[in-house]
Amino acid sequence: MELLTRTEKWNITYRHALGETASWFFTQIRDNQQIYGRRDTKSGRVLVPPRPFSDETLEPTSEWVPVGPEGTIECFTIVYAAFNNLPDPPYAFGYVLLKGADTAIGGYFRGVDLKDGAKAAKQLAIGTKVMTKFAENRTGDVSDFWFEIQA
Amino acid sequence: MTIPRIGIIGIGQSAFKARRPDVNYPELVREAVTLALNDCKMELDEIEAVVYSLAPDALLGITNAERLGVDAVGARNKRFMRINTGGSTGISALAAGHSHIAAGACDVALVAGADKVGECGDSQTILNKIWDPIYERPLPLGTITMLAMSAVRYMHKYGMTEEDMARIVVKNRLHASKNPNAHLRSPTTIEEVMASRMISWPIKLFDACPQSSGGCAMVLASEKYIKDRGLDAVWITGVGHCSESYYIGDRMGNGYTADHADAKALAEACQRSYRMAGISDPTKQIDIAEMYSPFSNTEFHAIEAAGLAKLGESPRMLREGHFQLGGHIPVNPSGGVLCTNAIAVTAMVRVAEVALQVWGRAGEHQVKGARRGIASGNGGDHQFFGTMVVEA
Numbered sequence: 001m002e003l004l005t006r007t008e009k010w011n012i013t014y015r016h017a018l019g020e021t022a023s024w025f026f027t028q029i030r031d032n033q034q035i036y037g038r039r040d041t042k043s044g045r046v047l048v049p050p051r052p053f054s055d056e057t058l059e060p061t062s063e064w065v066p067v068g069p070e071g072t073i074e075c076f077t078i079v080y081a082a083f084n085n086l087p088d089p090p091y092a093f094g095y096v097l098l099k100g101a102d103t104a105i106g107g108y109f110r111g112v113d114l115k116d117g118a119k120a121a122k123q124l125a126i127g128t129k130v131m132t133k134f135a136e137n138r139t140g141d142v143s144d145f146w147f148e149i150q151a
Numbered sequence: 152m153t154i155p156r157i158g159i160i161g162i163g164q165s166a167f168k169a170r171r172p173d174v175n176y177p178e179l180v181r182e183a184v185t186l187a188l189n190d191c192k193m194e195l196d197e198i199e200a201v202v203y204s205l206a207p208d209a210l211l212g213i214t215n216a217e218r219l220g221v222d223a224v225g226a227r228n229k230r231f232m233r234i235n236t237g238g239s240t241g242i243s244a245l246a247a248g249h250s251h252i253a254a255g256a257c258d259v260a261l262v263a264g265a266d267k268v269g270e271c272g273d274s275q276t277i278l279n280k281i282w283d284p285i286y287e288r289p290l291p292l293g294t295i296t297m298l299a300m301s302a303v304r305y306m307h308k309y310g311m312t313e314e315d316m317a318r319i320v321v322k323n324r325l326h327a328s329k330n331p332n333a334h335l336r337s338p339t340t341i342e343e344v345m346a347s348r349m350i351s352w353p354i355k356l357f358d359a360c361p362q363s364s365g366g367c368a369m370v371l372a373s374e375k376y377i378k379d380r381g382l383d384a385v386w387i388t389g390v391g392h393c394s395e396s397y398y399i400g401d402r403m404g405n406g407y408t409a410d411h412a413d414a415k416a417l418a419e420a421c422q423r424s425y426r427m428a429g430i431s432d433p434t435k436q437i438d439i440a441e442m443y444s445p446f447s448n449t450e451f452h453a454i455e456a457a458g459l460a461k462l463g464e465s466p467r468m469l470r471e472g473h474f475q476l477g478g479h480i481p482v483n484p485s486g487g488v489l490c491t492n493a494i495a496v497t498a499m500v501r502v503a504e505v506a507l508q509v510w511g512r513a514g515e516h517q518v519k520g521a522r523r524g525i526a527s528g529n530g531g532d533h534q535f536f537g538t539m540v541v542e543a
Contacts, residue, residue: 018285085273105400
């Protein structure tokens with residue numbers, strides 16, 4: 001027998017509040033090209049991206065600490081498949097431990113030739129030194145900064 | 152305190168496929184329920200409580216679809232709840248069913264669900280939405296990229312190669328070829344896996360699970376109910392759950408407690424199940440494992456979390472044949488999540504498969520003499536690890 005289907009599309013809009021901590025963090029990136037972390041008073045660890053409380057000690061964080069712009073790659077991936085509503089491949093992103101930070105922040109890696117995955121993966125190996133770069137036009141978002149391998 | 156034993160008396164699984172255009176969603180749930188009830192020769196009227204296994208709504212495209220499924224599981228006038236812990240939903244639903252009976256709220260509970268992932272054209276869009284919209288979602292994180300980064304760290308830490316990952320695929324596909332309910336059933340080779348297209352380095356198409364449609368249902372009952380009626384059963388003797396903290400970036404850097412390469416909270420969830428089941432040395436006391444691993448690389452850290460290999464040693468032990476059918480402790484003899492992933496019930500299928508094994512009813516993929524096994528489910532980004540020990 002003929003089996004029928006029915007197509008549906010969802011298009012839903014949200015306006016998420018960032019809260020005081022993330023708002024201040026992104027304002028500093030937008031206005032001063034500076035990334036900050038929050039210090040966990042109890043352990044002394046600097047959490048980047050900043051949070052108002054520590055996931056480890058569960059205590060409130062107490063102090064803003066400037067970090068970077070130098071950093072070290074902690075992990076990465078390079079995406080070669082196209083997915084609906086996600087960026088066009090190929091692109092590389094991952095996590096970087098910025099100078100002065102104790103946790104890693106996610107961001108794109110730019111300036112690496114991604115044609116050959118194995119070759120690109122070697123260039124992005126864990127431990128590779130990177131530098132934070134900032135967009136000319138910044139809006140207060142993750143896309144305001146990215147990482148490039150240090151020459 | 153004596154921990155009451157809860158038995159599994161009925162199991163129903165669909166033959167999982169890419170699509171099921173012959174049934175709509177509640178009809179697919181009903182298919183699994185009917186199979187489970189036939190398995191234990193019971194009627195829906197005899198079920199006292201229903202726990203509904205349903206992962207993120209958007210994957211199915213129906214918000215709170217458990218409402219739509221209420222008739223399919225016969226829950227009218229009964230205790231009824233829906234459980235969602237992402238990928239581990241099925242094992243969490245079973246834990247809720249177990250708790251209903253252990254608490255004395257009822258003697259017989261049905262745990263059931265289904266998924267039609269193949270009907271969603273945008274599953275990676277939805278899985279990107281499980282991340283924090285402020286810091287992480289724009290990257291864009293997804294389940295594949297999250298676990299590709301786990302692979303990168305595991306490679307760096309322990310020397311795993313892409314060929315090691317491919318060897319997991321070859322093993323599981325061979326296992327799935329013996330399991331009539333598995334979705335991807337054609338055997339493959341290391342060369343084929345290596346030649347499949349790159350998705351998110353180092354995960355290739357063959358290193359990744361399929362999008363499956365199908366249902367699973369299980370009937371649980373109290374020991375008294377089972378003994379009074381002289382029913383055949385296998386027993387859930389261990390239940391464990393454990394969560395890791397939220398941010399991936401906290402599992403690396405300086406002074407972290409869990410490494411994103413490993414699955415520390417899964418190890419704790421396994422230990423909780425083992426302690427409850429009185430298991431002190433899983434390498435001697437576990438005969439079979441069904442460990443939730445949607446990508447080839449994650450099976451390694453799952454095997455290690457289950458205590459079946461020391462950290463970093465599972466790739467070598469796989470090469471030596473420890474984890475294949477006929478090996479020391481077969482892992483994923485069903486073919487595992489890598490060959491079948493109907494997200495809402497995938498972690499329930501892990502428990503169902505261990506139950507069938509220790510029952511001696513697994514058919515062609517039966518592990519000879521299996522008496523005790525462990526099953527696991529992973530949900531979110533390491534927030535929802537669940538485990539169960541099942542024994543004959």
